[in-house]
Amino acid sequence: QSALTQPASVSGSPGQSITISCSGTSSDVGGYSYVSWYQQYPGKVPKLMVYEVSNRPSGVSNRFSGSKSGNTASLTISGLQAEDEADYYCSSYTSSSTWVFGGGTKLTVL
């Protein structure tokens, strides 16, 4: 199972919006609504930000939103803030009853 494809890095200025893509196949991202997104600060534990493509857990800012089209899922962060600077990972269930993560995207707030 190959890792899902994410851009290595994205950047944006405070107040702007950015989108991180997560590309897979019909056997993972495209075949299920079980895509989730995690935020990770250096040296810290990953934190769930979006689940089942577009749902936010309680306590996560509504500036974070998720979507999916075909085999590609996306995480959009609007109204970018300095505290959003972190690594972001997508994850998907697969047809083999396994899971797979994306390679991760480093978000820089300029």
Added chain:
Amino acid sequence: QVQLVQSGAEVKKPGASVKVSCKTSGYTFTAHYMHWVRQAPGQGLEWMGWINPNSGGTNYAQKFQGWVTMTRDTSISTVYMDLSRLRSDDTAVYYCAREYSSSWFDSWGQGTLVTVSS
């Protein structure tokens, strides 16, 4: 509240095995699958496999088949991950992560650093 508390850091020699534990509390242990995820220094998250704490059934990523063993002890609400034939590139932080609703990982252990060095 849900808590996943992992065992402490380990230093192992190449070829050795390591067993990492993940003690759970705050929920019904058998109601949620548990996954193991690792992260090498400066690298991304890598999914290793899951265990069904109710049945003991497991499913491992193809890369780890024959090499990793996940077990559980229901009497103490603890899951274990045993990795054998360690190599230097197994140096990583190993996390346990609780699966929720067959879909996402809602709670994570604090991580266990395993260092493989001669």
